[in-house]
Amino acid sequence: MNLAISPDLVPIIREGLFLGLIIVTVLGALLATCSQRMIRAVLGLVVCFIGIAGIYYFLNSPFVALMQLLIYVGAVAVTICFAIMLADPDDDKLTAKTPGLAGPFAVLLGGTVTWALAYAAMTATWMTPAVKVNAGTARDLGESLLTTYSMVFELVSIVLLIAILGSLVVARSGRDKTEC
Amino acid sequence: MDLGINVVEMLIYLVGIIAFAAGNAAYLVWVERKGAAHIQRRTGPKEVGPYGLLQPLADGAKLMSKQLIIPDGVDKPLFMVAPLIAMVPAIMIFVTIPFSDSIIARDINLGLLMIFAFASVNVLALLLGGWASRNKYAVISAARAVSQNVAYEIPMLIIAITIVMVSGSMNLKEIVDFQAGGFWNWNFLPTNGNFLGPITFVLFFICFMAETNRAPFDLGEAESELIAGFHTEYGSMGFGLFFMGEYANIVIGAALTVILFLGGWYCPFGLTDGIWWFLIKMYLLIWTVVLIRWTYPRVTLWSLLNLSWKILIPFSLFNLLASAGLIKILG
Numbered sequence: 001m002n003l004a005i006s007p008d009l010v011p012i013i014r015e016g017l018f019l020g021l022i023i024v025t026v027l028g029a030l031l032a033t034c035s036q037r038m039i040r041a042v043l044g045l046v047v048c049f050i051g052i053a054g055i056y057y058f059l060n061s062p063f064v065a066l067m068q069l070l071i072y073v074g075a076v077a078v079t080i081c082f083a084i085m086l087a088d089p090d091d092d093k094l095t096a097k098t099p100g101l102a103g104p105f106a107v108l109l110g111g112t113v114t115w116a117l118a119y120a121a122m123t124a125t126w127m128t129p130a131v132k133v134n135a136g137t138a139r140d141l142g143e144s145l146l147t148t149y150s151m152v153f154e155l156v157s158i159v160l161l162i163a164i165l166g167s168l169v170v171a172r173s174g175r176d177k178t179e180c
Numbered sequence: 181m182d183l184g185i186n187v188v189e190m191l192i193y194l195v196g197i198i199a200f201a202a203g204n205a206a207y208l209v210w211v212e213r214k215g216a217a218h219i220q221r222r223t224g225p226k227e228v229g230p231y232g233l234l235q236p237l238a239d240g241a242k243l244m245s246k247q248l249i250i251p252d253g254v255d256k257p258l259f260m261v262a263p264l265i266a267m268v269p270a271i272m273i274f275v276t277i278p279f280s281d282s283i284i285a286r287d288i289n290l291g292l293l294m295i296f297a298f299a300s301v302n303v304l305a306l307l308l309g310g311w312a313s314r315n316k317y318a319v320i321s322a323a324r325a326v327s328q329n330v331a332y333e334i335p336m337l338i339i340a341i342t343i344v345m346v347s348g349s350m351n352l353k354e355i356v357d358f359q360a361g362g363f364w365n366w367n368f369l370p371t372n373g374n375f376l377g378p379i380t381f382v383l384f385f386i387c388f389m390a391e392t393n394r395a396p397f398d399l400g401e402a403e404s405e406l407i408a409g410f411h412t413e414y415g416s417m418g419f420g421l422f423f424m425g426e427y428a429n430i431v432i433g434a435a436l437t438v439i440l441f442l443g444g445w446y447c448p449f450g451l452t453d454g455i456w457w458f459l460i461k462m463y464l465l466i467w468t469v470v471l472i473r474w475t476y477p478r479v480t481l482w483s484l485l486n487l488s489w490k491i492l493i494p495f496s497l498f499n500l501l502a503s504a505g506l507i508k509i510l511g
Contacts, residue, residue, distance in 0.1 A: 074300025
């Protein structure tokens with residue numbers, strides 16, 4: 001018995017998947033910005049990240065999608081949660097009330113930006129996609145990072161090193177030198 | 181995106197994976213209880229069925245028929261979501277685990293990366309569950325679990341990179357195929373001159389136990405200090421899902437160790453290869469984990485974090501460099 005999906009259904013499923021992923025992303029973003037409790041905002045951020053990872057996977061970049069999960073959900077979100085836990089007790093952690101004018105102003109600003117982007121996207125003459133450089137697999141990415149873009153790669157690692165050293169210095173300042 | 185998926189095959193794998201995860205969770209609890217009992221000179225479960233073999237079913241029925249109590253004062257949505265986050269990534273991971281040459285739900289080229297990506301989501305469940313409970317023990321436990329997971333994820337990933345370098349692939353099937361041809365070709369102790377194999381294996385095994393919050397690293401649920409840790413407030417199936425997630429993670433960790441170091445479904449001495457070898461190796465590893473849990477005392481949080489940051493990370497980094505050098509020298 002071979003019940004493969006019939007070819008007519010494939011475009012519908014594809015569109016449905018894409019729409020679903022976008023809805024997940026937008027819902028996550030809304031949850032992240034609208035919720036009053038910080039920890040729920042982080043959960044919204046996680047949902048948003050997962051939606052974006054899904055979109056990456058949908059667009060044929062499994063490597064980027066998995067990295068998105070590993071780094072943003074597994075590391076960044078967890079670190080943010082941890083920072084929230086180390087701070088004050090939960091009741092003080094409601095996000096601050098915004099002044100009355102902020103709401104309409106935000107809607108106006110956001111609407112303008114959305115309208116501008118949509119206008120640009122609808123009217124612009126799109127370039128034909130550039131020639132595909134490589135298949136975008138992990139091997140290709142690695143090779144180009146270590147050859148063509150090795151300078152950028154090294155610079156990024158220096159930035160990260162400085163960040164680590166900086167955080168160590170900040171964490172160290174309160175400590176007694178005889179300890180550990 | 182390729183949608184040429186066979187619906188029937190997909191359903192079979194879906195049901196099979198969930199059944200495998202749930203069945204293993206149920207019966208590993210039995211193994212754990214029997215093992216613990218015999219180590220402590222007790223009998224363990226023996227009333228329900230022969231040798232207590234039906235005990236897991238009774239436990240499952242009990243958990244499912246209990247009322248789902250949500251205490252006042254908890255953060256309700258987070259409290260309900262957390263057990264799901266504990267279970268879903270575990271099920272997702274099983275999709276890419278090759279049990280044998282042909283039994284694999286989806287052969288993904290980046291299989292190893294996918295496992296680590298979903299495994300890293302798991303810690304969010306402990307964190308959110310602990311935090312949402314609004315119970316000081318649960319919060320302390322969540323903070324501990326997170327600091328532990330963050331600390332041990334680093335050496336684990338570095339060791340995984342070492343294995344990827346040795347086998348030249350992130351596809352789990354290719355990693356296993358690289359070790360074909362008997363015991364002496366396994367990454368555990370290869371005869372091609374890479375004498376760092378056993379060290380890598382031990383480092384990985386320690387990280388695996390710490391990542392799955394198993395004793396002697398189960399500080400997140402140290403019952404003498406924290407009651408039951410992050411799942412103190414959970415009852416019935418909420419607790420059941422956390423528990424199933426934990427055991428599913430143990431199975432995944434053991435399966436991953438078998439794939440990376442112990443030659444997957446290949447027989448150590450050239451007899452018929454197949455899924456049975458995979459399962460034998462996997463259950464032997466799980467039995468080792470159970471033995472370690474009941475024979476070693478729990479470490480303190482301080483020494484746990486020290487072990488990772490001051491010993492495992494430098495060692496695994498050095499191991500990575502040395503392995504790279506060895507590969508270069510041996511060609």
